[in-house]
Amino acid sequence: MIGNLRAPRVRRLDTGRRSRLTPPQAVVLGAIVVLTIFPIYWMVVSSLKTNFELLSGSHVSLLPNLAGLQLQNYVLMWQRIDLAIYVRNSLIICIAATLIAVALASLSGFGLAYFRFRGAGAYSLAVTATQLLPGILFLLPIFLIFRQVQLATGLQIVDTHQGLVLLYVAFFMPLSIWILRGYFAGIPRELVEAALVDGSTMLGAFRRIVLPLAVPGLVATATYIFLTAWDELLFAVVMTSSSSTMTIPVGIRSYIGQQAGHYDLLMAAATAVCVPPALMFLFFQRHVVSGLTAGAVK
Amino acid sequence: MIAQDNKPETTSALDAIAPSPIAGEGVSGGARRARVQLLPYALVAPAAIFLLCVHFIPMAAGLYMSLLRLNQGHLLEFLGAPFVGVQNFVYILFDPISPIRGQFLDAARNTVIYTILVNGLALALGLGAALLISRDFRGRGMVRTLLLLPWVVPTYVVGILWGFMWQQDSGIVNHVLRLLHIPWQPFWLLGPLTMVAIVIPTAWRNFPQMMLLLSAGLAGIPADLYEAAEVDGAKPWQRLRYITLPMLRPIMAVVLLFGIIATVYSFNVVFTMFGRGVGYPGEWGDVLTTMIYRNSFQQLNFGVGAAASALLMFVCIAMVAVWYRTFREDLRAR
Numbered sequence: 001m002i003g004n005l006r007a008p009r010v011r012r013l014d015t016g017r018r019s020r021l022t023p024p025q026a027v028v029l030g031a032i033v034v035l036t037i038f039p040i041y042w043m044v045v046s047s048l049k050t051n052f053e054l055l056s057g058s059h060v061s062l063l064p065n066l067a068g069l070q071l072q073n074y075v076l077m078w079q080r081i082d083l084a085i086y087v088r089n090s091l092i093i094c095i096a097a098t099l100i101a102v103a104l105a106s107l108s109g110f111g112l113a114y115f116r117f118r119g120a121g122a123y124s125l126a127v128t129a130t131q132l133l134p135g136i137l138f139l140l141p142i143f144l145i146f147r148q149v150q151l152a153t154g155l156q157i158v159d160t161h162q163g164l165v166l167l168y169v170a171f172f173m174p175l176s177i178w179i180l181r182g183y184f185a186g187i188p189r190e191l192v193e194a195a196l197v198d199g200s201t202m203l204g205a206f207r208r209i210v211l212p213l214a215v216p217g218l219v220a221t222a223t224y225i226f227l228t229a230w231d232e233l234l235f236a237v238v239m240t241s242s243s244s245t246m247t248i249p250v251g252i253r254s255y256i257g258q259q260a261g262h263y264d265l266l267m268a269a270a271t272a273v274c275v276p277p278a279l280m281f282l283f284f285q286r287h288v289v290s291g292l293t294a295g296a297v298k
Numbered sequence: 299m300i301a302q303d304n305k306p307e308t309t310s311a312l313d314a315i316a317p318s319p320i321a322g323e324g325v326s327g328g329a330r331r332a333r334v335q336l337l338p339y340a341l342v343a344p345a346a347i348f349l350l351c352v353h354f355i356p357m358a359a360g361l362y363m364s365l366l367r368l369n370q371g372h373l374l375e376f377l378g379a380p381f382v383g384v385q386n387f388v389y390i391l392f393d394p395i396s397p398i399r400g401q402f403l404d405a406a407r408n409t410v411i412y413t414i415l416v417n418g419l420a421l422a423l424g425l426g427a428a429l430l431i432s433r434d435f436r437g438r439g440m441v442r443t444l445l446l447l448p449w450v451v452p453t454y455v456v457g458i459l460w461g462f463m464w465q466q467d468s469g470i471v472n473h474v475l476r477l478l479h480i481p482w483q484p485f486w487l488l489g490p491l492t493m494v495a496i497v498i499p500t501a502w503r504n505f506p507q508m509m510l511l512l513s514a515g516l517a518g519i520p521a522d523l524y525e526a527a528e529v530d531g532a533k534p535w536q537r538l539r540y541i542t543l544p545m546l547r548p549i550m551a552v553v554l555l556f557g558i559i560a561t562v563y564s565f566n567v568v569f570t571m572f573g574r575g576v577g578y579p580g581e582w583g584d585v586l587t588t589m590i591y592r593n594s595f596q597q598l599n600f601g602v603g604a605a606a607s608a609l610l611m612f613v614c615i616a617m618v619a620v621w622y623r624t625f626r627e628d629l630r631a632r
Contacts, residue, residue, distance in 0.1 A: 019433055019434065020433060020434045020435065021430065021433040021434065021435040025430055025433065026435070028426070028430065029427070029430040029431070029441065032423065032426065032427055032430070032445070033441060033444050033445060036444065036445055036447065036448060036502070037444055037447060039448075039451075039459060039460065039463065039499075039502065040447055040448070040451065042459075042463065042470055043451075043455075043459050046462070054468060055467075055468045056468065060468060060470060060473045062470070062473075062474075062477075104344045104345045104348065105345060107341045107342070107344060107345065108341060108342045108344075108345040108346075110341055111337075111338040111339075111341030111342045112342070115337070115338035115341075117335075117338040117339065119339075120338070123342055123346065126346075126349060126354075127345075127349065130349055130353045130354075131559055132559065132611065132614060132615060132618065133353060133357050133611065134562075134563050134587070134607055134610050134611050134614065135563065135565075136563075136565070136587055136590050136591065136594075136603075136607050136610070137357060137360040137361070137604065137607035137608065137610070137611060138352075138353065138356035138357045138359070138360045139594075140360070140363070140594060140600050140603070140604070141356040141357075141359035141360045141363060142352065142356045144359075144376045145355075145356060145359065148376070166348075166352070167352060169348055170348040170349060170351070170352030170353060171352070173345050173348060173349065174349070177345060202337055203337070227449070227450070230452055231452045231453050231454065231566065233453075233454050233565065233566045233569065233570070234565050234566075234569075234587075234591070238595070248452075249452070249454040249566070249570075252454070252458070253454075253570065256458075263462050266458060266462075267459070267462070270455045270458060270459060273452060273455065274450055274451050274452070274455065277450040277452070278447075278450040281446070281449065281450045282443070285443065285446075289510060289514075
């Protein structure tokens with residue numbers, strides 16, 4: 001389906017020929033930029049105010065209160081919300097899920113991009129079909145099945161890090177397979193053939209030729225998986241019940257349940273949990289842009 | 299399931315490689331044949347096992363559950379709970395005295411409205427932003443990075459943050475309205491305005507990805523089309539109408555497909571925006587996912603929840619079918 005949407009590979013001419021932004025267009029773009037970043041600005045500004053300032057109705061100020069910046073919100077949030085343990089859990093789960101999913105998806109993507117085999121079409125269809133399944137339909141069966149397996153084998157799955165890793169690997173694999181398959185398909189085949197002629201095996205060619213060339217695609221896929229896993233709430237709420245396994249969204253939700261209305265600490269925590277995805281995104285932005293667009297456009 | 303070698307004429311390692319427009323086939327060297335035939339299955343097997351265990355088997359169990367009276371009293375029996383046929387579906391859709399029916403119909407209506415509005419708004423914003431940043435000006439890279447920022451805000455933060463911004467008394471949205479001398483500071487999280495309160499944040503979070511992919515699509519439009527149009531004396535809006543938009547349709551199709559599925563199944567923004575994340579968001583804020591979560595995990599009525607989830611999947615498939623009808627030609631064209 002997506003494979004049919006190959007855009008012509010012709011670039012617009014060099015930037016010299018690009019039409020310039022006219023003043024009215026600049027105004028519109030400026031308005032879009034301001035509206036886009038304002039909520040983020042407001043989150044950061046609010047995280048530096050007292051809760052009293054935040055809830056004082058018509059006295060709310062658009063600007064930060066520079067004389068009384070509440071930097072201690074960023075200290076208090078670790079104590080009151082118990083954020084450190086949630087951040088640790090989220091990091092462990094998301095990093096493990098990202099690494100495993102990228103590894104398995106790259107094998108599958110390679111298989112689909114470079115081999116013709118019986119069942120490839122059915123497999124691609126199955127991968128695509130998973131995207132149409134509502135998570136909430138298999139949430140409870142998974143929970144109950146996990147519990148049965150746990151009773152039968154003694155393996156701990158429910159309320160553990162590995163249980164969520166298992167789920168996240170499966171959830172974010174289909175789209176990763178699509179992105180990587182598209183990326184691998186764009187790597188010149190002559191390179192692989194040359195390696196085979198030189199006596200390399202297919203796996204050897206995959207490891208030495210395809211993977212190094214696909215680093216931007218791999219990084220883009222990993223960033224996508226990490227950002228999406230960092231964001232997951234529904235399964236984490238059901239699968240984790242003790243604070244030693246709760247991920248950030250579950251932990252923040254339980255904090256809100258106990259202490260409604262503490263927006264100062266909440267905004268500080270909200271700002272803090274944006275930092276890992278933001279760093280990852282800013283660091284890999286170029287890869288993400290090229291990798292995701294290559295995967296989706298091809 | 300594992301390869302039976304049913305193509306005995308295959309003699310070379312490369313024959314197993316799918317044909318490609320770039321490369322020809324057929325360097326001979328038959329020694330690795332058996333290995334190559336097994337290799338693709340070995341490559342896809344790990345992912346396939348994950349998909350089977352975490353998607354397809356639980357989904358079959360979930361569909362079967364929708365036919366069971368699986369409530370608190372029968373929870374431990376799981377698939378052994380009493381079989382009641384389509385009774386759950388009747389209860390949700392047709393039973394005039396069931397408390398679920400009204401909630402379900404509201405939530406289904408809201409899910410459709412929410413999906414259409416979110417994707418319409420995100421597409422318009424994404425397209426507008428993509429067109430503007432395709433132009434030449436200083437600081438393009440910087441502007442693009444700023445526009446991508448909502449993407450790094452987790453959706454559960456989006457719900458909490460906007461829930462805070464929509465507050466009637468202390469919220470910044472009403473404060474800005476006050477600064478602009480607009481004498482209208484409504485309760486955003488009450489009544490039909492709830493729909494606005496969930497649509498805008500979701501579109502805000504989703505439009506950057508659309509912008510990114512549409513930018514890539516714009517970069518792929520051959521420049522000579524525009525030159526030819528210019529020679530023919532086409533006005534800028536005619537170029538937009540007759541070149542840019544038609545050329546972008548295939549990529550718009552992809553972007554909308556992902557957008558529709560993600561929005562129909564989205565949960566976090568609505569779930570975290572309302573109170574403590576467990577409350578009823580009102581008849582205009584409740585979507586199917588939150589309605590199902592409430593009925594499954596608070597009322598512990600899992601059979602009804604599973605039946606409603608199956609209906610949710612039908613809603614998604616119906617919207618994808620509308621998408622397919624709209625974009626069928628574009629999918630075939632290339």
